Amino acid sequence: MRELSLNILDIAQNSVKAEASKVEIGILAENNLLTIYVSDNGKGMTKEFLASVTDPFTTTRTTRKVGMGIPLFKMAAESTGGSFSIESEVGKGTKTTASFVIDSIDRMPLGNVAETLTSLIMTSPQIDFKLIYRVDDREFIFDTAEFKTLLEGIPIESAEIINYLKEYLDDNIKIVNGGMDL
Amino acid sequence: MKTLADLNAIKERMRAQINNRAGVDDSKDIRVVVGMATCGIAAGARPVLNAFLEEVSKRNLTNVKVTQAGCLGMCKLEPMVEVFVPGKEKVTYVKLTADAAKQIVAEHIVNGNPVLKYVIGNE
Incomplete structure (x- = not known):
């Protein structure tokens, strides 16, 4: 992975597979610390499975x-x-x-968050995705549930809507970044 | 800066398109399936997925659906994409880039000629 936004896309795929209907992605930067979370209402994991998820070699292909x-x-x-x-x-x-x-030399750049979000929306339009993007005291909240209401039945995954959302997300993320990309 | 007025304009255009497609049998649609597991994403599937979408949108191809799959089983050949044209055999593309995706839309999806140099086995 070259960008943290690719890790976010990858982690969110687990929520998709866990049959979540709501996925929330938080990207919060403050005091030299960048916190990223992906939270879902999917089927969850047992304690035993949870204990092994950080070890790549204990998962097996059929049950993974x-x-x-x-x-x-x-x-x-x-x-x-x-x-x-x-x-x-x-x-x-x-x-x-x-x-x-944030200032660690080993930290990957955040990369293209807008494209990560639109990739998720495009491929799992039935899920409501929420993004909370905060840098210091500047905040942008994006929720596909609100857009679906505004769209009145027009599919959110339509190419034109996705292109619109990509620009919309990019514009707002840039504003919150305040001229310095994470 | 994108505004709600822009969204409303797109919405009205889309509504007309959807009405035009009412009654069209979508089992005849072309499907483009992009592998989006960890291996695919790490190898560059996200720009490939977005390039397909952009090209399909630019050309206004309403009969093409771009979707995703998990790991297609050959991680070293990622990014992989499968193209399903109804009535034809599935074509599996490997080691794609965003530019290759655009070429596949133009030559395979629009003109019906698979881009052989990206087809599995020819890489």
Whole structure:
């Protein structure tokens, strides 16, 4: 992975596979710490499975729900001096959180968050995706549920709408970044 | 800066398009399936997916659906894409880039000629 936004896309795919109807992605930067979380209301994991998800070699192909994605995300966070945690409850959902020391030389750039979001919307339009993007005290909240209401039945995954959303997300993320990309 | 007025304009255009397609049998649609597991994403599937979408949108191809799949089983050949044209055999493309995706839309999806140099086995 070359960008943290690709890890986000990958982790969110786990929520899609866990049959979530709501997925929330948080990207919060403050005091030299970048915290990223992906939280869903999918089917969750048992304690036993949860204990093994950060180890790429204990998952087996036929039963796997995770694989390499979680270990890569964890490693990316810990190599910056940051931390990683995952909470899950069967029937309630899963929250994966990673924090990164922003000025660490080993921190990957955040990359194209807009494209990550539109990739998710395009391929899983039935899910409501929410993005909370915050840098210091500037914040942007995006929720596909609101857009679906505005669209009055026009499919959100239509190419023209996706292109619109990509620009809309990019514009707002730039404003929150305040001239300095994360 | 994108505004709600822009969204409303797109919405009205789309509504007309959807009305035009009412009654069209979507089982005849062309399907483009992009592998989006960890291996695919790490190898560059996201720009490939977005390039397909942009090109399909630019050309106004309303009979093309771009969707995703998990790991297609050959991680070292990612980004992989399968193109299903009704009545024809599935074509599997490997090691794609955004530019290759655009070429596939033009030559395969629009003109019906698979781009052989990206087809599995020819890479």
